[in-house]
Amino acid sequence: MPSFDEVLKEAGEFGRFQKRVFFLLCQTGITFSFLFASVVFLGQAPDSYWCRIPGAAELSERCGWTLEEEQNFTVLPLRRGNGSSSGECERLNVVWDTSASCASPFAHYSNHSPSNLPLAPCHDSWVYKQPHSSIVSEYNLVCSNSWMLDLSQAILNLGFLAGAFTLGYAADRYGRILIYLLSCLGVGICGIIVAFAPNFTVFLIFRFLQGVFGKGTWMTCYVIVTEIVGSDQRIVGIVIQIFFTLGIMILPGIAYLVPTWQGIQLAISLPNFLFLLYYWMVPESPRWLLTRRKGEKALKIMHNIAKHNGKYLSPHYSEITVNNEEVSNPSFLDLVRTPRMRRYTLILMYAWFASALIYQGLVMRLGIVGGNLYLDFFISGAVELPAALLILVTIERIGRRLPFGISSIVAGIACFITAFLPEDIPWLKMTVATLGRLAITMAFEIVYLVNTELYPTTLRNFGVSLCSSLCDLGGIIAPFLLFRLAAVWLELPLIIFSILAVVCGLLVLLLPETKGISLPETVEDVERLS
Numbered sequence: 001m002p003s004f005d006e007v008l009k010e011a012g013e014f015g016r017f018q019k020r021v022f023f024l025l026c027q028t029g030i031t032f033s034f035l036f037a038s039v040v041f042l043g044q045a046p047d048s049y050w051c052r053i054p055g056a057a058e059l060s061e062r063c064g065w066t067l068e069e070e071q072n073f074t075v076l077p078l079r080r081g082n083g084s085s086s087g088e089c090e091r092l093n094v095v096w097d098t099s100a101s102c103a104s105p106f107a108h109y110s111n112h113s114p115s116n117l118p119l120a121p122c123h124d125s126w127v128y129k130q131p132h133s134s135i136v137s138e139y140n141l142v143c144s145n146s147w148m149l150d151l152s153q154a155i156l157n158l159g160f161l162a163g164a165f166t167l168g169y170a171a172d173r174y175g176r177i178l179i180y181l182l183s184c185l186g187v188g189i190c191g192i193i194v195a196f197a198p199n200f201t202v203f204l205i206f207r208f209l210q211g212v213f214g215k216g217t218w219m220t221c222y223v224i225v226t227e228i229v230g231s232d233q234r235i236v237g238i239v240i241q242i243f244f245t246l247g248i249m250i251l252p253g254i255a256y257l258v259p260t261w262q263g264i265q266l267a268i269s270l271p272n273f274l275f276l277l278y279y280w281m282v283p284e285s286p287r288w289l290l291t292r293r294k295g296e297k298a299l300k301i302m303h304n305i306a307k308h309n310g311k312y313l314s315p316h317y318s319e320i321t322v323n324n325e326e327v328s329n330p331s332f333l334d335l336v337r338t339p340r341m342r343r344y345t346l347i348l349m350y351a352w353f354a355s356a357l358i359y360q361g362l363v364m365r366l367g368i369v370g371g372n373l374y375l376d377f378f379i380s381g382a383v384e385l386p387a388a389l390l391i392l393v394t395i396e397r398i399g400r401r402l403p404f405g406i407s408s409i410v411a412g413i414a415c416f417i418t419a420f421l422p423e424d425i426p427w428l429k430m431t432v433a434t435l436g437r438l439a440i441t442m443a444f445e446i447v448y449l450v451n452t453e454l455y456p457t458t459l460r461n462f463g464v465s466l467c468s469s470l471c472d473l474g475g476i477i478a479p480f481l482l483f484r485l486a487a488v489w490l491e492l493p494l495i496i497f498s499i500l501a502v503v504c505g506l507l508v509l510l511l512p513e514t515k516g517i518s519l520p521e522t523v524e525d526v527e528r529l530s
Contacts, residue, residue, distance in 0.1 A: 004290055004298075005230070005518045007313065011302050013230025015309030021228060021282050022236055025221040026243040028184075028275065032218040033247030034254075034268035035187070035210065039153045040377060041255035041264055044134040049142065051091040051122035063102035067129060088126075089143035090119045134261045139200040148200065150479060155204050159211020160472040167216035168465020172458070176224045176285045177278070183216030184275040191269020195262045210269075215472075217272070219465050226452045227287040227460070227519070228305075235395055237452060241445040242388045248381030252374040287457045287519070332466065334459055340527050344454050347507045348447065348467045351408075354504040355444040356474035358411060358497045361482045362437045383434060387441035395446070399515040400453070404446045405505045411439035412501030419491035419498070440501065453514040454529070456522050 012018070050071055060070045121144070128137040136142060141149045163183075171179040190210040197203035226237050251268070258264045286298035306313045336342040363380060394403050414436030421429045448464075455463035485492040512529040520526045 004287060004521075007299075007302050008228075008230055008305075010311065010313055011306035012309030012311050014236070015305070015311070017305045017308035018229050020308075022225055022239075024278060024281060025225050026240050027271075028217050028221040029240045029243030030247035030250065031187075031268065031271050031275075032214055033244045034251055035156070035214045036244075037248060037251055037377075038264065038268055039149070039156070040373070041251065042135050042261045043141070043149045043152065044136065044373070046128050046130060046133060046137045046142075049126050049128045049137065050088055052125040052127045053091050054095045054125070059102070065102075067127065070127070088122075090121050091125070092119060132260050132262065135200075135203065138261065139203065141200075152204060152207060153479075154476050155208045156211040157472045157475045159208040160215040160475070161469050162208075163212035163215030164219065164465040164469035164472065166212065168219060168462045171216070171220050171223070171465075172288075172460070172462045176220050176227075176288055177282055178284075179216055180220040180224065180282075181276060181279055183213040183220065184272045184278075186210075186213030187217060188269055188272040191265060191272070195265040195269070215465075217275070219468065222448060223452065223460055223464060224282065224285050226449075227285045227457070235392060235449065237449045238388060238391050238395065238445055241448065242385065245381055245384045245388065248384070249378055251381075252377040256374045287521075291458045291521070334523070335455075335463055335466065338523055338527055340529065341523060344511060344526070345463070345467065347511060348451050348454070349470045351404075351443070351447050351504050351508055352451075352467050353470035353474045354500040355408070355440060355447055356471035357478045357481070358415070358440045358501055359437075359444050360475050360478040361493060361497055362415075362433065362440060383437060384441050387438045388445060390438075391442055391445055395449075396515070399513045400446060400450050401509060401511055401513045404443060404450060404511075405509040407439045407442035407446070408501050408505030408508065411436045411443060412498040412505065414439060415494040415501060416498035419494040436497075443501075443504070450508075450511065450514060453517070453519060454511070454526065456520045456526055458522065460519075 048071075052070075056070060059065075124140060126137075126140055126142060131137050135152070136149060139148070141152075167179055167183060187210055190206045190213060193206040194203055194210060197206065222237060222240060225240065229236055254267050255264055258267055283301045283304070284297070286301045289295070289298040289301070303313055334341075335345040391403065414432050418429055418433045418436065421432060423429070448468075451464050451467055452460060481496065482493045485496065514529075517529070520529070
């Protein structure tokens with residue numbers, strides 16, 4: 001009986017059928033990037049807000065004040081009496097009743113001088129000029145509650161982490177396309193609930209679930225694309241990263257055109273329902289079907305692929321070699337039971353963690369420069385395009401291992417040099433930092449491909465999901481590491497990033513080269529790699 005790769009070669013390794021499926025699934029990269037980076041626009045700091053004095057709403061209505069007039073009566077006296085207070089996180093500890101004067105509401109307090117009045121912290125009495133522009137103004141995530149905005153992103157990353165374990169396991173047990181479609185449905189439904197969450201607790205719960213399902217769509221579509229093309233075309237996995245970058249570039253346009261955070265949330269969530277149409281367009285992975293001893297279904301799909309590609313399978317292809325390894329549900333022990341699998345798993349887990357932490361850390365560091373948020377965010381996405389193009393140029397000529405290792409080492413060196421460049425040469429400092437961003441982006445994109453190519457079909461989705469869960473852990477740690485260490489010394493995070501990156505580059509050189517080899521079907525195939 002012929003092997004799957006032999007049948008795929010005759011049916012077409014990257015024909016019209018695979019190109020159509022590839023293009024359809026690439027759209028998932030755009031919607032996932034929306035979810036990944038949406039907090040930047042959902043959580044924009046409000047332009048103007050202040051703490052309302054008790055009774056001010058009733059007095060404002062009786063006196064016919066505009067918001068600006070109420071702000072003047074509330075904040076200006078506070079600033080005159082206490083120049084260090086902005087009126088955002090504290091207020092004068094007074095209560096305005098119906099007897100207060102519209103012209104001078106402080107007239108009967110402490111000799112008419114606000115400087116003699118005590119101050120009180122603000123808890124839930126904020127007034128915003130644009131009350132529904134972001135989740136910050138919607139749920140009062142300001143002052144002592146500002147840490148909750150960071151919590152919302154951490155919760156999303158925890159959702160990614162949970163999705164990597166649960167849905168990665170489910171995709172290896174129940175099928176790639178089934179879990180992909182259920183995940184798309186989950187992202188859409190949870191996204192709608194997030195947009196209309198009545199309180200911050202409900203918002204966090206369904207943002208977590210949106211992260212779980214979002215990770216399911218991203219990882220599963222990546223694995224499907226990799227499994228239906230030939231070994232020479234597996235760099236299509238890198239092209240999916242370009243669609244992720246395109247999503248990063250599109251997101252600021254959506255945020256610019258849609259004035260409210262609910263509108264933005266709906267705009268980035270509803271497109272996931274369109275992916276349910278893939279039920280009629282994208283087949284189950286025939287490689288996965290073979291591992292579950294469903295050779296007839298796999299062969300039927302291969303005949304359909306050949307038909308769409310204008311090919312014809314030979315009559316003797318009545319059966320395909322079925323995986324002889326006993327089919328079992330994947331577990332972490334399967335990834336570390338044998339020597340080479342154990343080594344590859346530990347190296348890949350560290351590579352995911354380091355690449356994600358450094359990538360997100362550098363993105364946040366470059367973003368702390370002020371300016372136009374929409375334009376700066378667009379440019380930060382555009383900077384990533386050359387990284388994908390460099391990968392496409394080098395990966396089939398040189399291989400995977402050297403570009404992976406060298407890009408990590410270059411990123412480390414660039415971070416180290418940036419830390420010690422003088423501040424009076426900003427263009428040079430920015431240029432070297434951007435080089436580091438490009439290099440770590442290359443490493444971050446190559447790890448997807450290498451991880452997919454090093455695991456057998458029986459464990460591929462679970463293995464990739466498990467290893468990439470360290471990416472989510474890095475994403476949770478990155479902001480705390482960046483801002484806490486920067487408080488000690490502004491450039492200290494770059495030193496830590498440089499050490500992590502160089503160690504990563506040296507470790508990945510211990511991995512085998514996977515250029516041009518067939519995807520391993522069993523653990524024994526992986527153990528034979530060198």
